[in-house]
Amino acid sequence: MILSDRRVRVQHVENSTDERVPARKVLGLAVPALGVLAAEPLYVLVDTAVVGHLGALPLAGLALGGVLLSQISGQLTFLSYGTTSRTARLHGAGRRAEAVGEGVQATWLALVVGVVVLIAGQLLAYPVARGLSGSDEIADSAVSWLRIALFGAPLILVTMAGNGWMRGVQDTVRPLRFVLAGNAISAVLCPVLVYGLDWGLEGSAIANVVAQVISASMFLAALVREKVPLRPDFKLMRAQLGLGRDLVLRSLAFQACFISAAAVAARTSTEAVGAHQVVLQLWTFLALVLDSVAIAAQSLIGAALGAGSSKQARGVATQITRYGLLLGCVLLVIFAALTPVLPNVFTSDAAVLAEIPHAWWFFVVLQPIAGVVFALDGVLLGAGDAAFLRNATLGSAALGFLPLIWLSLAFGWGLAGIWTGLTLFMLLRLASLLWRWRSGEWAVVGAVRTN
Template sequence: MTDTLSRRVPARDVWRLAVPALGVLAAEPLYVLVDTAVVGHLGALPLAGLALGGTLLSLVSTQLTFLSYGTTARTARLHGAGRRADAVGEGVQATWLALAVGVVVLAAGQLLAGPVARAMSGDAAVAEATVSWLRIALCGTPMILVTMAGNGWMRGVQDAVRPLRYVLAGNALSAALCPVLVYPVGWGLEGSAVANVVAQTVSAGFFLRALVREGSLRAPDTAVMWAQLRLGRDLVLRSLAFQACFLSATTVAARTSTEAVGAHQVVWQLWIFLSLVLDSVAIAAQSLVGAALGAKDSPRARGIAAQIVRYGVVLGCALGVLFALAFPVLPQLFTSDAGVLAAVPHAWWFFVALQPVAGLVFALDGVLLGAGDATFLRNATLSSAVLGYLPLIWMSLALGWGLSGIWTGLTLFMVLRLVFVLVRWRSGRWAVVGAVRDHAG
């Protein structure tokens, strides 16, 4: 244990990766807020179209995050082994894969946008607005995925600053362009979609230019891309488990009462925001643990893992205390509805109590993702969802448990995940050394 603790990295090495990663993670939600504020002044119908279209686009991109997380895991190992050219080459193949998947998603999206929007909205006017926005915004899908791949390989070679610059540059330009296209140019809701595509194209262009400057451009390598897809398979299934849980929670809250779904939305959006904060530490873990394993230094990987775990717990405890103290004031910033405010405590104290647990779970997720242990994470997440979250959510609807039942389900989900990742971490079976890890199983 003493040897493991002695192999830690300086704290500044963790935070120089975590802080820019937080900026990248926060950039998209902040841009969505700007977009919403601009379109919101057009009226309720365009805003509804943006809300539904944005949700569908976000759902697609969320399912394909393996292009960033999986690429980081594979690239970090090669970087740690001293094979920078091969590490960047991994980024090249991830970029080819991003373009191929992006074209498929774009084509499928154009065909399915209408039927899906009509099925989800139940209102012809809202569906029409959704489709008009979504079909334009989908044109940026290949660039969204290129940006994910770019974030992945740059994090893998421990360059976290350039991705932040690239993403902020695209989003800043788009934030300035959006109100111009919506109002003076007169494109309305469609102007918002065009600005979205511009943001993704500019950011992706920077990542593509970075690959050219690295001098590592290579033709598509199907063997490498298939290996990335095998890792991606596990991460996609894991993401689907998350989506099934979170959509079920919102559905049950909506069927409980208007006040319940409003209160759930307030607390849930705060949960999502704090998840970004905790996930930034996990991203640092991915890069540092992967590099240590690539260098065949298992004690260093274990030392970094223990260090990241402590940071996650401390950060989670601090956030829990902060939001416990903020309870008398913070919910009122989101709503003045007396019924919603009365329902908030039924979720709030679960949210506060879960922060230390989330800090530890997210930290260990980052460690295991950095090790490429995606198959285990897939199984742990699916098991936690099936055994914990989903049964309690739907029992809450049947038995009238309301928000307390929904958030009890989330608590059980997090506790089960905690048990799984703690056991895995303590076993040491994740610490497979070498420049490449076989993900076939």
């Protein structure tokens, strides 16, 4: 039974008593986490390259089906991030069995939610695909892939839960091995099934499920080896769902913004949407790099607060924020230097290349801001301060990103207007996160955060 812990709120005054952790400890958590974050996009690239040689229609089907499947992990991040927050506190308090128990309950949630997603996906696959594509042929192709790939949905969620509890106990190396094992075997299997057995697009979907089976099985085996009770605990699951609600709403705000941006870019011109896609994919990739620092922050902040050390939590928060700023500055310099050559790697279309500068310099200049914002996201997630993150993200989206996006459509501001909206969104998030960080209201010590 988890005992209620005394909650202490500490006004943050940065001083010499704030404790740090060795930089190598941060890197030891962040680098393997980056590998896990990058593994899935890299596998998608391999899958795309294999299917791309089948022709335009299978590639379009894979693109649409893949977007729909990715929404599962995109909207259910609480299974990883929320689990890390709760697990890290218990780990910091020296209660490893209870920490791993959070992973057990997150895994049960993953299986239940995954089965619901599987059933709903089978029923809704065609109407949703048809509505998004506007084409019977593309919808048919996407659904043929998606109906098979959906069998991996419960396993994707199990992997997310496994990542969550292992990060919480400061083990980011095993998750990297588990994810790489599944994706590597699947990457080899994909061309064999697609071409060797002539299963076409469906072969790609089967390879995808195989990857999820391998990774999820390894995470499940790791849970069993911990020798903790594996039975469901509905009280704990309800608590995890409470945190999950805030993180799902936060994710929906991001989705609303970026889907709206894509829609407005598409209505601006074909060249504009192409340029937006190029710059947005680079933004997404660098977000993964910066997010690896945030994952280290979640684990370290949760452990410090679980151990009752608000000083160390504040010290680590300052340390991680500085690392995020430094990394963002490095990325700014690198991508500013690559401006003359990098866009040409993605397209040779002169009209698209002419549109890219309208978004490019926003993307470059935003990197230091993103570095700080993502680092502070990790700090507050590690502290379990999800309600504040939800409100800050929803408010920044409603006041910044969304109005500028739709004004861009109304007044023909194009990509410059869209990326001005993203800039305002990030600045509003930066201001709110800095205020919260300085207030110290997030630093609630104890093995369990009860508010």
